[in-house]
Structures are given as C-alpha cells and as structure tokens.
Amino acid sequence: MWKVVRFAASRSRKFSTAIPGPCKVHKRGTDILHDPWFNKDTGFPITERDRLGLRGLLPPRVISFEHQYDRFMDSYRSLEKNTEGQADKFVSLSKWRILNRLHDRNEILYYRVLIDNIKEFAPIIYTPTVGLVCENYSGLFRRPRGMYFSAKDKGEMMSMIYNWPADEVDMIVLTDGSRILGLGDLGVQGIGIPIGKLDMYVAAAGINPRKILPVMLDVGTNNEKLLKDPLYLGVRQPRLEGEEYLSIVDEFMEAVHARWPKAIVQFEDFQMKWAFETLKRYRERFCMFNDDIQGTAGVALAGLLGTVRSQGRPLSDFLKQKIVVVGAGSAGLGVLKMAVQAVSRMSGGSGTAANSQFFLIDKNGLVTTERSNLDPAAVPFAKNPRDLEGLTEGASVIEVVKKVKPHVLLGLSGVGGVFDKEVLKAMRESASTKPAIFAMSNPTVNAECTAIEAFSHAGENIVFASGSPFDNVDLGNQVGHVNQANNMYLFPGIGLGTLLSGARHITDEMVRAAAERLASYMTDEEVQKGILYPSIDCIRNVTAEVGAAVIGAAVAEKQAEGHGDVGLRELANMSKEDTVEYVRSNMWYPEYCPLVHEK
Ligand SMILES: NC(=O)c1ccc[n+]([C@@H]2O[C@H](COP(=O)([O-])OP(=O)(O)OC[C@H]3O[C@@H](n4cnc5c(N)ncnc54)[C@H](O)[C@@H]3O)[C@@H](O)[C@H]2O)c1
Numbered sequence: 095m096w097k098v099v100r101f102a103a104s105r106s107r108k109f110s111t112a113i114p115g116p117c118k119v120h121k122r123g124t125d126i127l128h129d130p131w132f133n134k135d136t137g138f139p140i141t142e143r144d145r146l147g148l149r150g151l152l153p154p155r156v157i158s159f160e161h162q163y164d165r166f167m168d169s170y171r172s173l174e175k176n177t178e179g180q181a182d183k184f185v186s187l188s189k190w191r192i193l194n195r196l197h198d199r200n201e202i203l204y205y206r207v208l209i210d211n212i213k214e215f216a217p218i219i220y221t222p223t224v225g226l227v228c229e230n231y232s233g234l235f236r237r238p239r240g241m242y243f244s245a246k247d248k249g250e251m252m253s254m255i256y257n258w259p260a261d262e263v264d265m266i267v268l269t270d271g272s273r274i275l276g277l278g279d280l281g282v283q284g285i286g287i288p289i290g291k292l293d294m295y296v297a298a299a300g301i302n303p304r305k306i307l308p309v310m311l312d313v314g315t316n317n318e319k320l321l322k323d324p325l326y327l328g329v330r331q332p333r334l335e336g337e338e339y340l341s342i343v344d345e346f347m348e349a350v351h352a353r354w355p356k357a358i359v360q361f362e363d364f365q366m367k368w369a370f371e372t373l374k375r376y377r378e379r380f381c382m383f384n385d386d387i388q389g390t391a392g393v394a395l396a397g398l399l400g401t402v403r404s405q406g407r408p409l410s411d412f413l414k415q416k417i418v419v420v421g422a423g424s425a426g427l428g429v430l431k432m433a434v435q436a437v438s439r440m441s442g443g444s445g446t447a448a449n450s451q452f453f454l455i456d457k458n459g460l461v462t463t464e465r466s467n468l469d470p471a472a473v474p475f476a477k478n479p480r481d482l483e484g485l486t487e488g489a490s491v492i493e494v495v496k497k498v499k500p501h502v503l504l505g506l507s508g509v510g511g512v513f514d515k516e517v518l519k520a521m522r523e524s525a526s527t528k529p530a531i532f533a534m535s536n537p538t539v540n541a542e543c544t545a546i547e548a549f550s551h552a553g554e555n556i557v558f559a560s561g562s563p564f565d566n567v568d569l570g571n572q573v574g575h576v577n578q579a580n581n582m583y584l585f586p587g588i589g590l591g592t593l594l595s596g597a598r599h600i601t602d603e604m605v606r607a608a609a610e611r612l613a614s615y616m617t618d619e620e621v622q623k624g625i626l627y628p629s630i631d632c633i634r635n636v637t638a639e640v641g642a643a644v645i646g647a648a649v650a651e652k653q654a655e656g657h658g659d660v661g662l663r664e665l666a667n668m669s670k671e672d673t674v675e676y677v678r679s680n681m682w683y684p685e686y687c688p689l690v691h692e693k
Pocket residue numbers: 273274275276277365366385386390393420421422423424425426455456457458459505506507508509512534535536537540560561562579580581582
C-alpha cells in the first residue's frame with residue numbers, strides 16, 4: 095500500500111495576503127450584487143465599485159473578507175444560542191436556512207466558512223440534515239439551484255441543457271429521487287441530495303463551484319402523500335417505468351455528453367433496480383459511477399480491512415472474518431461484491447472462500463438459494479442451505495448472529511433499530527476479540543442502532559461505525575470512538591481523480607485503488623484504538639490521497655488521457671508524491687478575486 099503523507103488542515107491557509115488572479119465578469123451594477131458567484135456584499139473595494147458601476151449601491155464602508163467571515167460566524171453562534179433547548183428538527187433546519195441564505199447570496203464566503211468548519215457544517219448541508227431538508231423541500235423552496243429535467247421535457251433536453259449558464263461543467267450529481275437516504279421516494283424533493291453532495295465536492299475536493307451541476311430527473315413519484323400535497327413542486331404522476339423511464343435517462347445522458355463531453359456524472363439515490371441497470375447501461379459509454387453502489391462499497395471495504403487491523407491481525411486474516419450484511423439493496427450488494435473481489439484477490443482467485451464467510455439478510459431474512467423470486471443481483475451471495483448447519487431460509491438477524499458469531503455486523507437496510515438490544519448483546523459472543531458494528535444507514539433515525547446502544551449492549555471492546563455522525567461515547571475510563579462510515583470519504587476523490595486523469599470511464603480498479611488508499615490512510619496506532627476513518631477535518635487531505643490513487647489506477651488501466659496542460663506522459667511519469675501534489679494544487683480555494691468587466 096502507498097505511504098500516505100499527511101498535511102496540515104486547510105485552516106492554515108486562512109486569509110492569505112497574496113492577491114488571486116482576476117476574474118472576468120460580463121455584468122455591471124445590481125446584476126453583480128444579485129449574482130452569488132460574483133457578489134462580495136460589503137467587501138467590494140472602492141476602485142472595483144467604480145469599475146463595475148457599484149458606487150452608491152452599497153453602504154460606503156468596505157468590510158474585509160475576514161470581518162465578513164467573523165460577522166457570519168457571530169450570527170451563526172447567536173442563532174445557536176437563541177435556539178438552545180428547542181426541538182432538534184427546528185434547530186437543524188434553522189442552521190440549514192442561515193447557511194443556505196449565505197449560499198444564495200455570496201458563494202465565496204459560503205464555501206470558505208464551509209471548508210474551515212467542515213466538521214460542524216457537514217451534518218447540516220449533508221447527512222443527516224439534508225434528509226430533513228428533502229422531506230420539507232417544497233415548503234423550504236425559495237430559489238432554484240441546479241437543473242430539473244422532467245418527464246414532460248422529452249425531446250427537449252438537448253436544447254434545455256444549454257439553458258445552464260456555465261460553459262464548463264466538470265461534475266454532475268444526478269438523482270431521480272426514488273430512494274433518498276433511508277427515507278424512500280421523495281420525488282422532486284430529492285434535489286437536496288445532489289446539492290449536498292456537490293457542496294461536499296467543493297469542500298472536500300476543491301471542485302470549482304462554477305463547474306458543478308446538481309440535477310433532478312423528475313419522472314414522477316409513487317409517494318401518495320406527496321402526490322396529494324398541494325405544495326408538492328414535482329410532476330404529479332406515478333413514476334415512469336421500463337423503457338419509458340430509460341428513454342428519459344438516455345436522453346439526459348446524451349444531452350450532457352453533447353454539451354460537456356468530459357463531465358463526470360455521479361448517480362445518487364436511485365432505487366436499486368435502476369441503480370444497477372443504469373450503471374450497467376452507461377459505464378462503458380459515459381464517464382459515470384454510482385456512488386451508493388461503488389462509493390459505499392469502497393468505504394465499507396476500507397472499514398472492513400481496518401477492522402482486521404484493529405484486532406492486531408494481518409490483512410490476510412480478512413479471509414477468516416465472518417461478515418453479516420443486513421440489507422440487500424444497491425448499497426449492501428455493492429459492498430458484498432467488492433468484499434468478495436478482495437477475498438478472491440487475497441486468496442489467489444478462488445471465489446469459493448467468499449461464500450462461506452458472508453451472510454446476506456434482507457427484509458425477508460437470511461437470503462438462500464431456496465428463496466423464490468430471488469433478485470438476480472443477490473444470487474451470487476445466496477447461501478446454499480446445505481452449508482448452513484441449522485440456519486434456514488429467512489432466518490432472522492438474531493438467529494443468524496447467534497449461530498454465526500460474526501466478526502462484523504454491517505447494516506445497510508435503511509431501517510432504524512434493526513440492531514436491537516438482543517442482537518447487540520448476541521454480538522458479545524462474536525468470534526472476534528474486537529467485534530465490529532457498522533450501522534451505515536442514513537439519516538440518523540434510520541441507523542440500525544445508535545452509538546450508545548452499540549457500546550452499552552455489545553460491549554466496550556467493539557469497533558463502531560455509522561453512516562450519519564454520532565458523538566463519541568464516554569465509557570468512563572476510555573472513549574468509545576465513533577467512526578463515520580460514509581461514502582463522503584471516497585466520492586470526492588473518485589470524481590476529482592477521474593477529472594484530473596482525463597479518464598473516459600471509471601473502472602472497478604479505479605474504485606478499488608481509492609478504497610485501498612483510504613484504508614491505508616490510518617496508522618496502526620489509530621486503528622488499534624478503533625479509529626478506522628480519518629476525521630472529516632482533514633477531508634481535503636484524504637481526497638488528495640484518494641484522487642492520486644484514482645489517477646494512478648487510471649494510468650495503469652490505460653484509461654487516462656490527461657487533463658488541461660498535463661498530458662498522459664506527464665501523468666505516467668509522476669511519482670506518487672507528485673501525483674498527490676498535482677491533485678492538491680488543482681483544488682479550488684475560495685478567495686475574492688479582483689473582478690474585471692468584459693462586455
Ligand atoms: N453510509 C453510507 O455511506 C451509505 C451509502 C449508501 C447507502 N446508505 C444507506 O443504506 C440504506 C440502504 O440503501 P440502499 O440503496 O441499499 O437501499 P435499498 O432500498 O436498495 O435496499 C434496502 C435493503 O434493506 C432490506 N431491508 C429492509 N428492511 C429490512 C429489515 N427489517 N431487515 C433486514 N433488511 C431489511 C431490503 O430488503 C433491501 O434489501 C439507506 O438508509 C442509505 O441511506 C448509506
């Protein structure tokens with residue numbers, strides 16, 4: 095595995111005095127003040143106010159960026175104080191609103207406060223609050239963000255795509271709103287997810303926010319409550335199915351490719367059947383990936399390898415770990431596929447070892463070959479009842495845990511509380527010295543168990559990870575460390591690495607390289623304390639490492655074509671450290687630049 099070089103967090107770059115290069119603007123006067131990309135609020139210097147026709151349109155005093163930043167943080171802190179003791183949902187939405195207002199007004203300041211305070215703000219602009227925002231989106235809607243392609247736009251998309259004002263787009267996150275976190279079908283309201291994921295792209299990967307595009311494909315909804323809601327903003331019809339559905343996605347993908355042939359499209363929160371189908375349909379034709387299948391698999395694999403290390407065992411012991419996966423959807427099956435591939439590689443290509451160590455459970459219990467109507471995607475992981483020694487088709491989570499005594503219990507079911515007290519207590523009998531519990535479903539209420547439940551019922555020696563953040567648990571004489579096993583540790587690096595390599599497609603090897611780099615990011619000392627993933631505070635460093643690994647794999651796989659001035663030959667000649675530096679130096683960083691008017 096590659097050696098990881100750790101750099102200081104981005105905080106050290108705060109308020110540098112170097113003047114960034116100029117930025118061309120084709121507007122003047124109030125049009126600039128109303129454009130969140132160019133707007134500096136009271137921060138426009140006097141000479142710029144003269145040049146751009148802003149003199150008199152702002153109060154006379156010029157406020158520095160640093161001062162504006164402090165002012166925003168002060169108002170944020172006051173809001174926190176004023177909402178103390180109120181219901182969690184109210185507080186979270188109030189925090190989201192104040193950040194969203196800044197986002198709508200002044201993007202440079204917004205992204206600066208986000209980057210500098212990522213640990214505090216990620217749970218608001220991303221999981222879990224983004225789930226609440228999606229649930230309430232029709233009521234919260236004030237200003238549009240991103241693009242909406244609906245079932246009514248068939249035949250129009252090739253021209254509609256030109257309505258987007260930016261000539262260059264690098265990164266698109268696309269959803270059809272059919273499986274938003276563990277909250278189900280939220281129709282058009284799911285747009286919050288692409289927006290939140292792209293905010294993470296800017297914060298974690300330094301993708302230029304002028305080159306991102308959140309997209310909602312509104313093909314209807316089967317959510318009866320939304321269809322009846324007079325405020326619902328989406329198309330009021332049941333979801334399109336079959337060829338009708340695919341023809342809409344096809345048309346969108348072709349329109350994107352026609353305008354921005356190098357843009358990367360991340361599919362997000364599609365219901366399972368379309369998640370798998372679209373990945374298969376487009377991965378050889380376009381530069382795309384499915385985050386819930388591939389990003390999640392990579393993050394989970396990194397955690398599973400970390401679990402082996404945390405037991406003080408060599409990585410080859412991964413072959414001996416018994417792993418129970420609860421949830422046979424796009425995420426759970428993606429994790430199993432990648433874990434089986436890892437086992438196959440480690441064991442020199444035999445796929446059979448895999449079958450004996452993995453157990454898959456869905457809403458009907460343990461998945462076996464006896465299951466009628468077994469989903470084809472789950473077939474490779476279905477157990478042969480002959481090998482089960484006492485367990486039968488449909489066995490419950492508790493029956494499986496008691497019998498198998500797994501090293502790892504991993505939840506991607508979307509169902510809160512599935513790891514109940516009895517299940518967690520049964521994990522005390524695990525064959526591992528450090529049993530691992532991964533409650534990866536989002537948002538928080540959908541987590542299979544909470545951190546406190548895990549440590550108090552399964553024991554203090556466990557390793558714990560959850561998809562949504564929980565506080566560390568005070569165990570008296572020690573800390574029960576909570577890891578956040580969320581695909582946010584990988585998708586930014588997969589996207590940025592792909593972009594900077596100029597790869598036309600995203601291969602399994604590129605995702606595998608990303609996962610392995612994430613796994614190797616942690617030191618033995620950290621892993622032995624149960625810390626499997628880095629703190630989100632250093633997410634830019636993680637992304638630089640992951641992005642470099644993706645570039646390395648793209649070059650090795652002959653997918654890379656180079657990016658901008660950096661050709662394939664230069665990429666191929668870069669050392670590992672140079673590649674990390676190349677990724678790092680291509681990260682956009684929010685600073686006010688002098689605005690130059692151009693007609
Ligand atoms: N942490 C992360 O990075 C991450 C990434 C992707 C998905 N997720 C979360 O994983 C969850 C599932 O996502 P998905 O795309 O696989 O959804 P999905 O709808 O495709 O699959 C859900 C699966 O859970 C099973 N299930 C439902 N109820 C169950 C129960 N009571 N017991 C056992 N299994 C049950 C279903 O049968 C199905 O197989 C969501 O909550 C999502 O937010 C987390």
